[in-house]
Amino acid sequence: MLRTHTCGALRKSDVGSPVTLCGWVDSKRDHGGAVFIDLRDRYGLTQVVIGPPEANESLIKQAGHVPNESVILIRGVVADRLEGKTNAKLETGEIEVRSEHFEILSASETPPFTPGQSDLPGEDLRLKYRFLDLRRKEMQQALIRRSEIIKCMRDYFAEHDFIDVETPILGRSTPEGARDYLVPSRVHPSNFYALPQSPQLYKQILMVAGFDRYVQVAKCFRDEDLRADRQPEFTQLDLEMSFVDSEDIIGLIDGLVAKTAKQVLGKDISLPLPRMTYEEAMRRFGSDAPDLRFGLEIVDVTSVAAKTDFRVFRGTADAGNFVRGINVKDAALKFSRRQIDELTAFVQQDFGAKGLAWFRVEDDGTLWSPIAKNFEPEHLAEIKELMGGEPGDLLMFLADTWEVTCKGLSGLRKRLAVELKLYEEGELNCSWVTEFPMFEKDEEAGRYVAMHHPFTAPLEEDLPLLKESPEKCRAQAYDLVINGSEAGGGTIRIHDSKVQSQVFELLGMDEETARDRFGFLLDALRFGAPPHGGIALGVDRWVMLFAGLENIREVIAFPKTQKAADMMTGAPGEVDADQLNELHLRTVSAKT
RNA sequence: GGCGCGGUAGCUCAAUUGGUUAGAGCCCCGGACUGUCGAUCCGGAGGUUGCGGGUUCGAGUCCCGUCCGCGUCGCCA
Numbered sequence: 001m002l003r004t005h006t007c008g009a010l011r012k013s014d015v016g017s018p019v020t021l022c023g024w025v026d027s028k029r030d031h032g033g034a035v036f037i038d039l040r041d042r043y044g045l046t047q048v049v050i051g052p053p054e055a056n057e058s059l060i061k062q063a064g065h066v067p068n069e070s071v072i073l074i075r076g077v078v079a080d081r082l083e084g085k086t087n088a089k090l091e092t093g094e095i096e097v098r099s100e101h102f103e104i105l106s107a108s109e110t111p112p113f114t115p116g117q118s119d120l121p122g123e124d125l126r127l128k129y130r131f132l133d134l135r136r137k138e139m140q141q142a143l144i145r146r147s148e149i150i151k152c153m154r155d156y157f158a159e160h161d162f163i164d165v166e167t168p169i170l171g172r173s174t175p176e177g178a179r180d181y182l183v184p185s186r187v188h189p190s191n192f193y194a195l196p197q198s199p200q201l202y203k204q205i206l207m208v209a210g211f212d213r214y215v216q217v218a219k220c221f222r223d224e225d226l227r228a229d230r231q232p233e234f235t236q237l238d239l240e241m242s243f244v245d246s247e248d249i250i251g252l253i254d255g256l257v258a259k260t261a262k263q264v265l266g267k268d269i270s271l272p273l274p275r276m277t278y279e280e281a282m283r284r285f286g287s288d289a290p291d292l293r294f295g296l297e298i299v300d301v302t303s304v305a306a307k308t309d310f311r312v313f314r315g316t317a318d319a320g321n322f323v324r325g326i327n328v329k330d331a332a333l334k335f336s337r338r339q340i341d342e343l344t345a346f347v348q349q350d351f352g353a354k355g356l357a358w359f360r361v362e363d364d365g366t367l368w369s370p371i372a373k374n375f376e377p378e379h380l381a382e383i384k385e386l387m388g389g390e391p392g393d394l395l396m397f398l399a400d401t402w403e404v405t406c407k408g409l410s411g412l413r414k415r416l417a418v419e420l421k422l423y424e425e426g427e428l429n430c431s432w433v434t435e436f437p438m439f440e441k442d443e444e445a446g447r448y449v450a451m452h453h454p455f456t457a458p459l460e461e462d463l464p465l466l467k468e469s470p471e472k473c474r475a476q477a478y479d480l481v482i483n484g485s486e487a488g489g490g491t492i493r494i495h496d497s498k499v500q501s502q503v504f505e506l507l508g509m510d511e512e513t514a515r516d517r518f519g520f521l522l523d524a525l526r527f528g529a530p531p532h533g534g535i536a537l538g539v540d541r542w543v544m545l546f547a548g549l550e551n552i553r554e555v556i557a558f559p560k561t562q563k564a565a566d567m568m569t570g571a572p573g574e575v576d577a578d579q580l581n582e583l584h585l586r587t588v589s590a591k592t
Numbered sequence: 593g594g595c596g597c598g599g600u601a602g603c604u605c606a607a608u609u610g611g612u613u614a615g616a617g618c619c620c621c622g623g624a625c626u627g628u629c630g631a632u633c634c635g636g637a638g639g640u641u642g643c644g645g646g647u648u649c650g651a652g653u654c655c656c657g658u659c660c661g662c663g664u665c666g667c668c669a
Contacts, residue, residue, distance in 0.1 A: 027629080027630085029627090029628045029629065029631050029632095030625085030628095030631090031625055031626050031627070031628065031631080031632090032624070032625040032626075033625070033626040033627095034626045034627070034628085035626095035628095036627075036628050036629065036631085038629070045629095047628085047629070049626095049627085049628090051626060051627090052626080060626095067620095068619085081627090082627070085627060085628080085629090087628095087629055089629080090629085093629090110602070110619070110620060111602085111603095111619090112602055112603065112619095113602080113603055113604095113619090114603090114619080116630095117603070117604085117618075117619085118604090118618090118630080119603070119604040119605085119617095119618080120604085121603060121604075122598090122599085122603090122604090122661070122662090123661065123662065124599095124660070124661045124662090125603080125661095127661090174669090176669045177668085177669035178667085178668050178669070179667085179668085197668095197669080198669090200669090222668060223668095224667055224668040225593095225666085225667060225668075226668095227663085227664080227668085228662085228663070228664090230668070346664095349594090349595055349596085349664090349665075350595080350664065350665050351665075352665085407665095411664095411665095449669070450669050451669075452669060453669040454669070455669095456669090551662095561660090561661070561662090562661070562662065562663090563660085563661090565660095567660095567661090
């Protein structure tokens with residue numbers, strides 16, 4: 001090693017020791033007669049003094065001109081800082097290194113930004129110069145935490161007898177689910193591999209093969225539009241077990257959540273984690289990944305709405321739709337008409353709601369609203385009663401289809417919780433949502449599509465519903481939810497080829513198509529398939545949530561932009577005509 | 593694809609109703625200074641206001657188009 005210590009290592013007990021340090025020039029303070037350099041590496045910051053008597057004049061002069069972010073090596077002796085000159089902000093703040101030798105290992109040009117600067121540069125710049133951005137303490141901490149979390153997961157599953165098996169990246173496209181990233185084949189003209197959306201089919205095959213407990217940290221790819229918590233290329237902690245039911249998987253992951261929270265954050269989480277069904281989640285929170293850090297529960301007032309003379313409410317109820325609302329406690333005076341108009345526009349534009357009805361609970365307990373005159377006093381009283389309204393509360397309602405009230409009110413909950421700071425920073429609320437429907441209607445295609453994936457087993461008791469009314473059939477599926485974010489999801493799989501064929505049929509896939517696409521799985525299921533199931537955890541999201549961050553890019557070393565581009569490398573980029581020819585591809589003009 | 597926010601010096605931002613030569617802090621360059629740790633002081637350099645068009649006597653500011661970044665809806669088995 002060129003160095004004897006890191007920049008975070010030296011303490012008062014080292015005073016007098018000769019040391020050699022390497023690192024980046026974080027900042028320097030040039031006093032002419034002496035120069036102070038803060039030397040940085042990932043372990044910390046150490047103050048180096050280049051001055052007399054150890055250093056001669058030319059060395060001091062040279063030190064004064066070292067550009068920031070240069071990599072330097074210094075040799076010197078650890079010295080106690082003079083009284084009153086210590087720096088409490090630094091771990092190494094009680095000492096400094098008096099340098100007698102100093103050399104520039106690699107000078108830096110003036111960087112577009114420095115890791116220590118207080119104003120964070122724009123994200124495009126951070127992504128373009130990611131190597132500079134990754135020098136920032138926050139980024140280093142996030143990636144270190146990521147490493148810790150993954151290690152924690154690997155240890156946990158190793159302790160539980162899981163076997164790590166790698167599955168292919170070049171696979172076969174399956175039309176279900178997200179859009180695939182495709183890779184053209186050179187040796188098979190007009191044929192394409194697809195990058196895996198998840199190792200789903202392979203891990204099921206591994207169960208049939210008898211591996212019993214499989215785990216993998218798997219890269220997954222989905223070519224869909226991005227969000228703050230979504231990247232086109234992401235990491236799953238993927239696992240599968242044989243001879244298990246939902247309880248086994250949920251219990252296993254409960255243990256992992258508690259262990260990770262303890263090990264990484266020092267937090268105790270009491271087990272078992274709370275659970276609710278999908279039906280309950282939609283009814284009370286309008287979301288299949290409800291944020292349970294705060295209240296704002298949804299209340300259904302359709303029964304009262306049906307009795308009122310207010311046309312919007314009555315008409316909605318008469319049409320078989322719903323009037324549901326939330327009680328924003330103590331918020332009547334916090335929102336101006338203008339702000340409520342803003343919220344109205346929000347639910348209209350983002351969720352297709354027709355409007356937002358609202359009432360203030362007055363000091364005398366009556367409800368006030370521009371629309372209040374359309375209601376009989378006793379109906380207002382009933383609404384207040386149902387909503388648990390107290391003076392000072394603000395009641396907000398959507399009158400619409402079940403779906404729109406769910407989405408709109410869920411959106412309102414999240415937004416209001418942020419604006420009103422309804423939860424503690426650093427809180428980690430983990431829970432399960434279970435009993436998802438097997439299918440949902442695809443309005444465009446006019447058919448059923450699998451809510452999770454087509455290999456999900458129905459609840460035992462719902463098996464008969466598969467024929468009678470598939471939309472009511474519930475699945476043996478479970479999602480792990482952390483702070484309103486889907487942190488993982490899994491299912492018990494179908495291990496009976498007859499049931500599997502039945503599901504394919506329901507999904508509108510004829511036998512031939514099913515054979516063509518999933519023949520290997522159907523075959524496998526006919527040659528002794530153990531009952532099995534598993535789960536995949538979103539590693540990037542875990543890290544983001546455990547680190548209290550709000551953007552997935554902050555926990556990925558080299559993330560992509562919203563348009564799925566890499567600003568540092570320039571990917572995706574054009575390729576040579578030769579390459580295209582070899583792949584039997586021809587590009588079509590981008591603009592039509 | 594829709595909606596919204598943003599793009600001005602290397603960086604972070606400012607610039608009144610459209611009005612003179614587009615400013616500040618940091619960074620950078622030169623100089624002074626041995627105790628700083630956001631060093632200080634003096635001096636200096638630095639701009640196609642993302643790009644293209646239009647309106648106007650005059651555009652950073654208004655209009656149209658376009659590119660890029662971010663958020664969000666659709667989408668994400």
